[in-house]
Amino acid sequence: MNDVKVIEIKKSVFEDNDREADILRDELKRKGIYLLNLMSAPGSGKTTTLIQTINRLKDKIRIAVMEADIDSDVDAVKIQSATGVSSIQLHTGGMCHLDAGMTRQGIDAVVGKFDLIILENVGNLVCPAEFDTGAVRNAMILSVPEGDDKPLKYPLMFSVCDVVVINKIDVLPYFDFDLEKCKEYIRMRNPKAIVLPVCAKTGEGIDAFADWLLAEVRTWQNK
Amino acid sequence: MNDVKVIEIKKSVFEDNDREADILRDELKRKGIYLLNLMSAPGSGKTTTLIQTINRLKDKIRIAVMEADIDSDVDAVKIQSATGVSSIQLHTGGMCHLDAGMTRQGIDAVVGKFDLIILENVGNLVCPAEFDTGAVRNAMILSVPEGDDKPLKYPLMFSVCDVVVINKIDVLPYFDFDLEKCKEYIRMRNPKAIVLPVCAKTGEGIDAFADWLLAEVRTWQNK
Numbered sequence: 363m364n365d366v367k368v369i370e371i372k373k374s375v376f377e378d379n380d381r382e383a384d385i386l387r388d389e390l391k392r393k394g395i396y397l398l399n400l401m402s403a404p405g406s407g408k409t410t411t412l413i414q415t416i417n418r419l420k421d422k423i424r425i426a427v428m429e430a431d432i433d434s435d436v437d438a439v440k441i442q443s444a445t446g447v448s449s450i451q452l453h454t455g456g457m458c459h460l461d462a463g464m465t466r467q468g469i470d471a472v473v474g475k476f477d478l479i480i481l482e483n484v485g486n487l488v489c490p491a492e493f494d495t496g497a498v499r500n501a502m503i504l505s506v507p508e509g510d511d512k513p514l515k516y517p518l519m520f521s522v523c524d525v526v527v528i529n530k531i532d533v534l535p536y537f538d539f540d541l542e543k544c545k546e547y548i549r550m551r552n553p554k555a556i557v558l559p560v561c562a563k564t565g566e567g568i569d570a571f572a573d574w575l576l577a578e579v580r581t582w583q584n585k
Numbered sequence: 586m587n588d589v590k591v592i593e594i595k596k597s598v599f600e601d602n603d604r605e606a607d608i609l610r611d612e613l614k615r616k617g618i619y620l621l622n623l624m625s626a627p628g629s630g631k632t633t634t635l636i637q638t639i640n641r642l643k644d645k646i647r648i649a650v651m652e653a654d655i656d657s658d659v660d661a662v663k664i665q666s667a668t669g670v671s672s673i674q675l676h677t678g679g680m681c682h683l684d685a686g687m688t689r690q691g692i693d694a695v696v697g698k699f700d701l702i703i704l705e706n707v708g709n710l711v712c713p714a715e716f717d718t719g720a721v722r723n724a725m726i727l728s729v730p731e732g733d734d735k736p737l738k739y740p741l742m743f744s745v746c747d748v749v750v751i752n753k754i755d756v757l758p759y760f761d762f763d764l765e766k767c768k769e770y771i772r773m774r775n776p777k778a779i780v781l782p783v784c785a786k787t788g789e790g791i792d793a794f795a796d797w798l799l800a801e802v803r804t805w806q807n808k
Contacts, residue, residue, distance in 0.1 A: 403627040404710050404739065405731025432711065434737045456741065458681065458711035485738070487627050488655065488681035488709050507730035507753065508628025514657045515708070516627065518679065530730065536756050 366438040367450040369471045371430075374463025379493055383462035386469075386496030396478050396579040397469075399497035401519065403512075404485035406505040407529040409437045410562040411571070412480060416445040418572040423477040423579055428452055428468040430460055430484050437482060448474060459489035462496040478579050487512070491519040498582055501525040506537050510544035513551050520551035525558060527571055532561040589661040590673040592694045594653075597686025602716055606685035609692075609719030619701050619802040620692070622720035624742065626735075627708035629728040630752040632660045633785040634794070635703060639668040641795040646700040646802055651675055651691040653683050653707050660705060671697060682712035685719040701802050710735070714742040721805055724748040729762045736770035743774035748781065750794055755784040 376382045390397055402408050409429075416425055427449040429438040438451035452468045454460065460468075460483055472479060481497060483490045502523040504512055507530060513520040520526065526548050528541070545557050556574065560567030599605045613620055625631050632652075639648055650672040652661040661674035675691045677683065683691075683706055695702060704720060706713045725746040727735055730753060736743040743749065749771050751764070768780050779797065783790030 403708070403731075404735055405626065405728075431738055433740050434734075436734060436737060456711075456715070458709075484711060485626070486681070486709055486711050488679075488707060489712065492679070505628075505730060507728060507756070508626075511657075511659060512627055514659060515654055517656050533730070533756065533759050536759060 366435055366442055367471065368435055368453060369450060369468060370453045370455060371464045371467050373457070374461050376463045379461045383494035383496040386462050386466050387498065390496065394583045395476055396582045397497040398478065398480045398575065399483055399495045399500045400480060401483045401490045401500065402485060402503040403487045403508055406503045406508065407562045408482050408503055409440055411503055411527060411529060411560065412441060412482060413444045414562050414565050414568040415572045415575065416447055418568065419576055420445060420447055422576060424475060425478045425480065426472045426474065426476045427480050427482065428472065429482045430454055432456055432484065448472065454484060458484055458486050459493050460484065460495055461493040465495040477583065487516040487519045491522050499524045499578060501527065503527045503529050506530040506533055506539045510539045510547065513547035517551055520548055520555070523552065523555060525556045525574065528557060528559045529562050531559045531566070532564060589658055589665055590694065591658055591676060592673060592691060593676045593678060594687045594690050597684050599686045602684045606717035606719040609685050609689055610721065613719065617806045618699055619805045620720040621701065621703045621798065622706055622718045622723045623703060624706045624713045624723065625708060625726035626710045626731055629726045629731065630785045631705050631726055632663055634726055634750060634752060634783065635664060635705060636667045637785050637788050637791040638795045638798065639670055641791065642799055643668060643670055645799060647698060648701045648703065649695045649697065649699045650703050650705065651695065652705045653677055655679055655707065671695065677707060681707055681709050682716050683707065683718055684716040688718040700806065710739040710742045714745050722747045722801060724750065726750045726752050729753040729756055729760050733762045733767035733770065736774050740774055743771055746775065746778060748779045748797065751780060751782045752785050754782045754789070755787060
């Protein structure tokens with residue numbers, strides 16, 4: 363059976379999201395939980411990237427996934443059946459992003475002890491960038507078919523992300539996507555961003571992302 | 586020179602967007618202007634599809650384009666230099682959608698007489714679907730690399746669109762995208778939606794979209 367828990371997220375009641383995010387981060391720190399906020403446009407390959415990454419890490423650390431979606435539960439089912447890790451679906455009821463209060467509702471519904479909880483945010487390059495979820499780090503996926511100019515058009519998203527995974531590099535020959543130009547645009551928005559080209563379908567490049575994430579979790583727990 | 590007019594859109598002051606949208610639509614009707622609201626995720630090929638479509642129609646009707654974007658003006662410049670039609674850039678200042686009041690600010694800035702004004706909305710499958718812009722019709726583009734499951738994950742967007750253009754069909758061999766399954770999912774959301782597979786890069790299938798749009802404009806002006 364692939365039944366997953368589905369949580370209907372309610373609108374947050376908090377006025378000061380930044381403060382709520384800091385409180386949540388402090389709580390997670392005390393519990394030794396690293397929260398990663400993964401963002402992207404629709405269809406960039408978040409779920410496939412997560413499956414590849416989790417399968418490389420699940421024997422080393424305890425992982426749970428929260429899949430935010432407006433309505434369906436296809437992603438949570440896919441993650442759970444492909445990796446075996448605990449996965450819950452957060453229904454945002456039409457809301458286009460998650461803030462710290464909404465993220466907390468998801469975390470409260472995750473049952474068990476975990477080192478890493480990954481939040482797959484709503485597929486959207488605009489609104490999710492504006493809200494601190496309480497995560498330790500923000501990462502995003504940009505896929506080759508979306509075009510190398512996206513850092514010019516969605517500046518805030520690229521500014522708030524510590525890691526930019528460039529997915530679907532297997533189709534580079536079929537698209538006008540200049541990887542060097544894209545890296546340059548990303549650096550304009552965020553000079554410190556780590557850029558990792560991958561192909562989630564074949565697994566190429568995923569080791570680098572998994573290694574970065576494992577080192578992050580270990581540092582967070584020992585700091 | 587490729588200078589385009591850039592308009593900084595302000596937040597709307599109207600509380601009842603549906604009412605404002607109806608008022609705008611009535612005004613456009615009296616002036617004989619057909620407004621099309623074109624939506625999609627980032628990187629689905631809105632601008633390229635528009636260039637191909639406009640080049641098929643610009644000798645038959647008078648066309649202007651409003652390019653909504655958070656920050657840059659790359660799309661408006663591209664449209665104007667590739668088609669020669671009047672194009673203005675609307676900066677939404679971080680806002681993730683356009684409502685009727687914001688659309689009106691753009692229309693007021695378009696100088697000249699036009700049969701068709703196309704609004705290229707912010708690249709986002711969530712928020713733009715929630716706001717009536719005052720357009721006669723909504724159309725959207727879904728590109729093959731985004732995946733055939735998008736109608737399941739972004740139900741409202743597919744419900745409000747009269748036409749779904751499926752772009753980048755040239756890369757169908759390289760992606761797990763089932764065109765028939767996708768059409769079935771679209772029909773679940775909107776049984777009346779017209780589905781048009783195209784390749785904006787080569788122009789394949791664009792005639793059908795251009796023909797539909799031309800017939801729509803003529804009907805609107807003669808009704």
